[in-house]
Amino acid sequence: MRSTACFSRLVLVDPLGVKFSGRDERDITDMHALSRAEYLKLAWADPAKGEVDFTTLPDSELAGIVRSREAFALYGWKPYMHNPRLKRWLHRIDRPTLLLWGAEDRIGTPAYGENWRRAIPNARLELIAGAGHFPHWEQPGAFVDKLAAFVDGNR
Amino acid sequence: MRVWYFSEMAYHPAWEEGLRRGSLRVVLPNSNYDPQIGHQLLNRYLDEFALCDEVGLDIMVNEHHSTSTCLTISVPMALAIIARETKRARLLSLGTPIANRPDPVRVAEEMAWLDVLSGGRLEMGLVKGAPYEIAPANSNPGNLMRRYWEAHDLILKAMSTTDGPFSWEGEFFHYRNVNIWPRPLQQPTPPVWMTGLSVETGRMAAERGHVVGTLLSLSAAGRARKQA
Numbered sequence: 001m002r003s004t005a006c007f008s009r010l011v012l013v014d015p016l017g018v019k020f021s022g023r024d025e026r027d028i029t030d031m032h033a034l035s036r037a038e039y040l041k042l043a044w045a046d047p048a049k050g051e052v053d054f055t056t057l058p059d060s061e062l063a064g065i066v067r068s069r070e071a072f073a074l075y076g077w078k079p080y081m082h083n084p085r086l087k088r089w090l091h092r093i094d095r096p097t098l099l100l101w102g103a104e105d106r107i108g109t110p111a112y113g114e115n116w117r118r119a120i121p122n123a124r125l126e127l128i129a130g131a132g133h134f135p136h137w138e139q140p141g142a143f144v145d146k147l148a149a150f151v152d153g154n155r
Numbered sequence: 156m157r158v159w160y161f162s163e164m165a166y167h168p169a170w171e172e173g174l175r176r177g178s179l180r181v182v183l184p185n186s187n188y189d190p191q192i193g194h195q196l197l198n199r200y201l202d203e204f205a206l207c208d209e210v211g212l213d214i215m216v217n218e219h220h221s222t223s224t225c226l227t228i229s230v231p232m233a234l235a236i237i238a239r240e241t242k243r244a245r246l247l248s249l250g251t252p253i254a255n256r257p258d259p260v261r262v263a264e265e266m267a268w269l270d271v272l273s274g275g276r277l278e279m280g281l282v283k284g285a286p287y288e289i290a291p292a293n294s295n296p297g298n299l300m301r302r303y304w305e306a307h308d309l310i311l312k313a314m315s316t317t318d319g320p321f322s323w324e325g326e327f328f329h330y331r332n333v334n335i336w337p338r339p340l341q342q343p344t345p346p347v348w349m350t351g352l353s354v355e356t357g358r359m360a361a362e363r364g365h366v367v368g369t370l371l372s373l374s375a376a377g378r379a380r381k382q383a
Contacts, residue, residue, distance in 0.1 A: 032290075033290065073295060073297040074298060075297075077293075077296070
């Protein structure tokens with residue numbers, strides 16, 4: 001974020017990684033403290049769409065999932081899913097920025113997205129209805145439409 | 156055969172409420188703990204440990220956190236009292252959760268101090284820590300075992316080194332001068348105990364001459380048989 005010279009525009013989709021609230025509050029839901037069912041309820045507008053039948057996956061794929069989960073803890077445990085030094089850099093993003101956000105994301109809520117919008121000078125926040133934390137999976141059509149309109153057109 | 160008396164110094168008055176809410180641990184608010192009753196219980200439990208010494212039992216203490224099942228939140232605190240109130244019993248710490256401790260040298264100091272205080276009666280358990288206490292300790296679970304072994308190696312080196320100070324620049328722990336005072340009475344270290352349920356942990360403990368504490372549950376035995 002020292003230089004944006006390589007970028008023309010920026011699109012962020014339900015990003016985490018920045019803390020806006022005070023030390024007594026948590027911006028990002030503690031995913032490690034949730035059961036799989038609880039997690040799906042918060043991360044998806046329709047939890048059924050996030051279901052994975054792990055029993056049908058080959059060992060190699062399961063190993064990949066477990067290793068990813070391990071890395072997720074390794075890098076995002078403490079501070080939890082954020083870098084305390086990141087917030088102060090956001091003001092230097094001087095490119096048109098689109099924040100795409102699942103309207104029903106309860107891992108990082110739209111209110112958290114609004115904090116992102118305020119921290120980036122030239123940013124717009126657009127909600128995608130019927131989507132949680134993964135709008136590109138849950139509403140791919142709406143996601144691509146909004147993305148294309150922003151990338152192709154003038155905002 | 157040695158017989159060890161072990162009590163977690165439980166706060167049983169909260170168990171009914173805990174069971175009703177679905178957990179005795181971590182998420183059960185401490186409004187369910189009455190400090191006045193706790194005062195009586197803690198003293199009763201310490202009296203029981205003192206009695207063990209009189210009847211020839213050895214003593215084991217452990218620690219847990221944020222739980223109604225175990226009010227011992229610090230093995231060294233409990234054993235410091237018990238060491239003064241007993242004369243003969245071996246004092247087993249099983250143990251200090253070193254994968255959750257930020258400062259292994261402090262653990263080495265406390266264990267050495269206890270060994271000196273008790274006249275060399277300490278049995279030193281170096282344990283990982285219960286999985287459900289990752290959150291209260293907020294230690295990173297992603298590299299827990301590597302951190303465990305580094306802390307283990309550092310503690311034993313700190314306790315057994317007599318020509319220090321030495322420096323330590325590991326993956327997790329960094330010290331300029333390690334040179335603990337006091338050093339333990341039992342040389343080079345008190346007997347070391349580990350806990351575990353896997354064959355692998357058992358093998359690694361055996362290679363180092365440690366004592367293994369395990370739970371003789373049917374499921375654990377079945378797992379071990381499969382791995383063997």
